[in-house]
Amino acid sequence: MLKIADKTFGSRLFTGTGKFSSAALMEESLLASGSELVTVALRRVDMNDAHDDMLLHLKHPHIHLLPNTSGVRTAKEAVFAAQLAREALETNWLKLEIHPDPKYLLPDPIETLKAAEELAKLGFVILPYIHADPVLCKRLEEVGVAAVMPLGAPIGSNKGLKTIDFLEIIIEQSNVPVIVDAGIGSPSDAAKAMEIGADAVLVNTAIAVAGDPVAMAEAFKMAVIAGRMAFEARLANQENHAVPSSPLTAFLDYEL
Amino acid sequence: MSFKEKFEAYDWEEVKASIYSKTPHDVQKALLAQKRTLEDFKALISPAASSFLEPMAQLSRKLTQKRFGKTMQMYIPLYLSNECTNICTYCGFSLDNKVRRKTLSREEILREVKVIKSLGYDHVLLVTGEANQTVHTAYFKEVIQLIRPYFSQISMEVQPLETAEYEELIGLGLYSVLIYQETYHKEDYKKHHPKGKKSNFNYRLETPDRLGQAGIHKMGLGVLIGLEDWRTDSFFTAAHLQYLERTYWQTRYSLSFPRLRPFSGGLEPKVEMTDRELVQLICAYRIMNEEVEISLSTRESEQFRDHCIQLGVTSISAGSKTNPGGYAVEPGSLEQFEISDERSPVQIAEMIRERGYEPVWKDWDQIFVQ
Numbered sequence: 001m002l003k004i005a006d007k008t009f010g011s012r013l014f015t016g017t018g019k020f021s022s023a024a025l026m027e028e029s030l031l032a033s034g035s036e037l038v039t040v041a042l043r044r045v046d047m048n049d050a051h052d053d054m055l056l057h058l059k060h061p062h063i064h065l066l067p068n069t070s071g072v073r074t075a076k077e078a079v080f081a082a083q084l085a086r087e088a089l090e091t092n093w094l095k096l097e098i099h100p101d102p103k104y105l106l107p108d109p110i111e112t113l114k115a116a117e118e119l120a121k122l123g124f125v126i127l128p129y130i131h132a133d134p135v136l137c138k139r140l141e142e143v144g145v146a147a148v149m150p151l152g153a154p155i156g157s158n159k160g161l162k163t164i165d166f167l168e169i170i171i172e173q174s175n176v177p178v179i180v181d182a183g184i185g186s187p188s189d190a191a192k193a194m195e196i197g198a199d200a201v202l203v204n205t206a207i208a209v210a211g212d213p214v215a216m217a218e219a220f221k222m223a224v225i226a227g228r229m230a231f232e233a234r235l236a237n238q239e240n241h242a243v244p245s246s247p248l249t250a251f252l253d254y255e256l
Numbered sequence: 257m258s259f260k261e262k263f264e265a266y267d268w269e270e271v272k273a274s275i276y277s278k279t280p281h282d283v284q285k286a287l288l289a290q291k292r293t294l295e296d297f298k299a300l301i302s303p304a305a306s307s308f309l310e311p312m313a314q315l316s317r318k319l320t321q322k323r324f325g326k327t328m329q330m331y332i333p334l335y336l337s338n339e340c341t342n343i344c345t346y347c348g349f350s351l352d353n354k355v356r357r358k359t360l361s362r363e364e365i366l367r368e369v370k371v372i373k374s375l376g377y378d379h380v381l382l383v384t385g386e387a388n389q390t391v392h393t394a395y396f397k398e399v400i401q402l403i404r405p406y407f408s409q410i411s412m413e414v415q416p417l418e419t420a421e422y423e424e425l426i427g428l429g430l431y432s433v434l435i436y437q438e439t440y441h442k443e444d445y446k447k448h449h450p451k452g453k454k455s456n457f458n459y460r461l462e463t464p465d466r467l468g469q470a471g472i473h474k475m476g477l478g479v480l481i482g483l484e485d486w487r488t489d490s491f492f493t494a495a496h497l498q499y500l501e502r503t504y505w506q507t508r509y510s511l512s513f514p515r516l517r518p519f520s521g522g523l524e525p526k527v528e529m530t531d532r533e534l535v536q537l538i539c540a541y542r543i544m545n546e547e548v549e550i551s552l553s554t555r556e557s558e559q560f561r562d563h564c565i566q567l568g569v570t571s572i573s574a575g576s577k578t579n580p581g582g583y584a585v586e587p588g589s590l591e592q593f594e595i596s597d598e599r600s601p602v603q604i605a606e607m608i609r610e611r612g613y614e615p616v617w618k619d620w621d622q623i624f625v626q
Contacts (some may be wrong), residue, residue, distance in 0.1 A: 019325020019327060020325065020326065021325075021326035022614045036602060041619075041623065042621060042623070043408075043619055043620045043621045046378070046618055071620065071622075080623060081623050081624065085625050098504045101505055102508040103501065103505070103547050208325050209321050209325055
């Protein structure tokens, strides 16, 4: 089980709600994924409407909503959006996303740290989306985030774990859960992230844009389980040279 | 430095000759490139690319779905005024067009808003002619404040303004501004805009720079297709877009490709663009730029729009009226141009769903422009 702040999760696959061809297909895919934490863009939700189509399709007892601030460009905007989301969606959980760059949607580390500091004081459970920057992760941990969400590659690129060397450092150093977010393009990427010790992965585009999103969601579900199992079973070390099954010094272990 | 300096380094005829001299080999190279340049874009819009339409369409669809998924943004124009002090040879609102002029009052705007909201819209595009005595920044401020409670996103397509004026309107909740150059051919621009403030080519050319400096969230670019050689005009649009993306990197961009449509007192297009050519252009822009939003208005036919959903387009209007008061106040007044696809928003949304896409009515919120 994965524990983040006050919640425990049976599934280590977190999902997003964008880019699906219909709300019904989104719902079916999320159910197939087994995901218990689903991020939803504030800008897509009508916060004054309790019958918002997207929210209605996310009403399942095991699904927790994780509103995200996608669209904001500064810490100030993020704090304001977070407060409105808390009121409208009745959750103090927040995926903090500040990307002033609309081309690659890369997160702004300075504004993210500023916003995290302020939101932590306001009692939010903050999961910040950031570049795979080990120092920034530690700084965010210090201001009180509940987890960190470093990217594997640019959002929606499906390029996989381009930042793997830095992800490994982040995982090694972190005292809070590490969720690999953005860039995961295939179940094997997700499995790899889990094998190196990520606590969870967040996947959206690779499921939503797949030929069969429901089947792909299930494939991701299984990949995450397999990857986690492999991590817990401790992978055998890689070797650059052959290790003979009958080593030359084996005789030393025998009783003469 | 503004785009004007970059633009002045180009020669229209040289650019045109370069586009028309591209070969099938150049097109293949452009299609296979990892990163595409403006030279690649020239190849993609060249006559040589016409025999590559299917691979271009396939690639365009793939890139669009990767970035935007299977969604289609819905928007609708709200024409506030047809008063105009410009003469534009192609526009129904032109000063020399003897028609009754009208600017909507607060009460009339609210009546229009009521109908637009009942159609399901949450994003609105405010449109006016250019009449600085009556339809000015103070009027825009009043309108934005008036309608802000009803819409998540407010866009504007009006005369070019000063940077400080844009800043003021953005502060009140303006999200995006559409500003079309009409044509980048300087001499032809003069011919089509003989009178009024719009006749100042450079002032219009530098408007996107002023918008970028004001910190606008999104801006729309484009040319009016039919005034000049569309390939050359589109190259300049792409060059302008590339410059803007690099300079005002926090702004989003959209493109549209209005083809000259019949209107009261009409001008025959100098250049005809076929449906095949428009598809080629949409695909070329998408292959060149994976992030740019691409809009298709009700100027285009039903059949054409239905197919474009899958080709690279990301936003679409429906049920549009192009006359002030067209939804409720004065449905019979003069339209800026005739629309071609007259289906209702409900019908368009159904068509979008049938094609495996989700119509999106809300993808922004005023909280982001507080």
